[in-house]
Amino acid sequence: MSQQQNGIAVDISQIYEEVSDWHVNAGEKKVVAKRMDGRYRRLKWFGMSVWLVFFLGPYLRWNGQQAVLFDIPNRQFNFFNLTIYPQDIWMLSLTLLFFAILLAAVTSIAGRVFCGYFCFQTVWTDVYTYIETRIEGDTPQKAKKFKDRPADFHKVSRITLKHTLWLAIALLTGLSFSAWFTDAYQLWRDYFTLQASLVAWIVLAMFTVGTYIFAGFMREQVCFWLCPYARLQGVMYDQDTVLPAYDAERGEPRGKLKRGQVDDSKGSCIDCKVCVAVCPTGVDIRKGQQEGCITCGMCIDACDSIMDKTNQPRGLIRYASYKELHHNGKSLPLFKRPRVIIYGLILLMALGGVVYGYTTLSPxxxxxxxxxxxxxxxxxxxxxxxxxxxxxxxxxxxxxxxxxxxxxxxxxxxxxxxxxxxxxxxxxxxxxxxxxxxxxxxxxxxxxxxxxxxxxxxxxxxxxxxxxxxxxx
CATH class of the missing domain: 2.60.40.10 (Immunoglobulins)
Known part of the structure; x- marks a missing residue:
């Protein structure tokens, strides 16, 4: 199949065959993602800010007690004035079912937006890499230059600062997790006076080591090899799912282009590779949808900035469905998609059960x-x-x-x-x-x-x- 683009016949099938040649980074190279401002980066910061609840929630007091407390020894869950006991576990089960189906529903509509904006691995990795790039360099070239530098005082002090900050965040993560299961203020005193229980020390050690290794060193490899959701996401997509995608028909054949220059023999992509440089998992979105893509939209911000500089319309990389890109069609409305309808019905039933349970909960x-x-x-x-x-x-x-x-x-x-x-x-x-x-x-x-x-x-x-x-x- 071929189409006429700017007066030139373009073989669309050949284009898609070329751009779909991709592989999974199995850790052979370190991903140093470039940071660029844009609407999706701001949205990512907003999504990451939700995790402030994880760190600050245990310190909220209500009637002289911790407002939210998972009191396992006494087999109860305290949520402000509400206390839930094992007899009411069915409500917690429905709540977990609601969020599990919500995750599946959102994935079927807009891909792995949870991974891109809210997942704890993504968030902690983003914070860790932000610290690293501020200290060692925000591009692969600067990072390599820093790595090849002799081990002088300047290099050692910066590496020490980076790992100190990483460990501090990891320690705070472990302590914050423990604080949801016991009185947060007493927990701090117990840790500092070495009076904490063995379980508290084990939890702190596990979360500290896990956070430090996963966010500091494994990073995107956790998404590739350890996360089950990354493996399941493919079965939740269909041709109407909206994902970050490269418009190969508009972008190919790619080639260099200077500011203000017009070349009708080339597509809109100038092969700057900025979309690859900003990807937190090192994916080249121009090679099609792939396992490493967490649909964070960083490549869209990068490409839009380049389109602005070359005086071209935005949207070469954009959120689009398979139908839109390959068949020039429109995605079905949500109320006509069977998968979304089924997910929606389950969500309503689970939510109804949860609301009924919490409103009729007897003291x-x-x-x-x-x-x-x-x-x-x-x-x-x-x-x-x-x-x-x-x-x-x-x-x-x-x-x-x-x-x-x-x-x-x-x-x-x-x-x-x-x-x-x-x-x-x-x-x-x-x-x-x-x-x-x-x-x-x-x-x-x-x-x-x-x-x-x-x-x-x-x-x-x-x-x-x-x-x-x-x-x-």
């Missing part, structure tokens, strides 16, 4: 279990007795006093449970309850019975549970 949880061995006991006075296990969970921050009563069957009474029972915050107090009913009141083998848990002084926390009372046939 107490009351469960009654009938003891089946035996089903009932006939007492000496002819009354029928059943045994039950009562469990009341206190999800509040204060102890509560609970008094139990029964209803639903005339003459039913609880044996020896007149006194209230105290339940501490976050605890369950199991109680064996004996219910006695005169046999004359038993009209059926199984009758509904209701247990009432009255919280003294706090009627809003009262609970009720239904069970059955078993009698002889």
């Amino acid at each position: 107490t949880e009351f469960k009654v279990t009938h003891n089946r061995q035996p089903l009932f006991v006939r007492l000496s006075d002819g009354a029928i007795q059943n045994r039950y296990m009562l469990k009341m969970l206190n999800k509040t921050k204060q102890p509560i006093q609970v008094r139990y009563t029964v209803s639903g069957i005339d003459g039913a009474e609880l044996h020896d449970m007149a006194e209230p029972i105290e339940i501490r915050p976050g605890h369950v107090v199991p109680i064996q309850a004996l219910v006695r009913v005169p046999e004359s009141q038993l009209t059926e083998t199984a009758l509904p019975l209701f247990f009432e848990a009255e919280v003294i002084g706090q009627p809003a926390l009262n609970s009720r549970d239904k069970t059955v009372f078993m009698g002889p046939q």
Whole structure:
């Protein structure tokens, strides 16, 4: 297939065959990405700033306590006034499902934007390389010149400064992670006084070493070889997915071009390779979509700046779908794409479940279990007795006093449970309850019975549970 471009016949199939010859950098060369300002770089800084929550969140206080705390020893998750216990784990599962499907949905629409703007590996690597380029040089040539320099005081001091900053960030990362699982201020004191637990030291060491190695040395190789999402992304794309792409029909044949010069025999690409120089994974976007592309848009900023300098329209490299570039078509609207529709329905169901769970979350949880061995006991006075296990969970921050009563069957009474029972915050107090009913009141083998848990002084926390009372046939 060929097209007419600037009066010259261009073989499109040959162009795509040439530009699709790419390979994966397996670490044989160090990627030193050039930094350029632009709309996607600013968007990347904004996406990276979301991680400030990771560092600052544990220090937010609420009613004198840590606002967000994953309290594993006490098996509870504190989120401001809300406390979630293992009994409510289904809400956390739905929350994780929501974000997992959201990631898949966004990928099917606009590629690996999570990798490009929000992924912790991308963010930490970007910060580490920013420090490195400010100290050792922001281009491969400057970096090589610094590397080949004799080991004098200037070089050693700069290398020491770089690794000191890297280690400081790695240490802060490990400490911040630990702070989500215990009181953040106390954790600092424990570390500085060497009183922290063994688990805290292990977590700090793992995150420090992991961050230092992954962000400082492995960098894009983590995305290539360790990240499962990088392997799965391909199955989430389709011909309507919008990705950073090089318009080969407009750009080829490429060739050098001076400012103000016009050459109708060449395409818009002047082969400056700035798009390659700014790529954090060393990808040449002109060779087509490939595994290393994290759709960060840095190549778009670079190419747009060159188009401005050569007085050409922007968009030689742009976010575009396969249909747009190869078939001159338009992508389907989101509401017509089956994959997006399915993802959207799952998102709505998960979100609905989460909202329902959080809005109906009770500060107490009351469960009654009938003891089946035996089903009932006939007492000496002819009354029928059943045994039950009562469990009341206190999800509040204060102890509560609970008094139990029964209803639903005339003459039913609880044996020896007149006194209230105290339940501490976050605890369950199991109680064996004996219910006695005169046999004359038993009209059926199984009758509904209701247990009432009255919280003294706090009627809003009262609970009720239904069970059955078993009698002889």
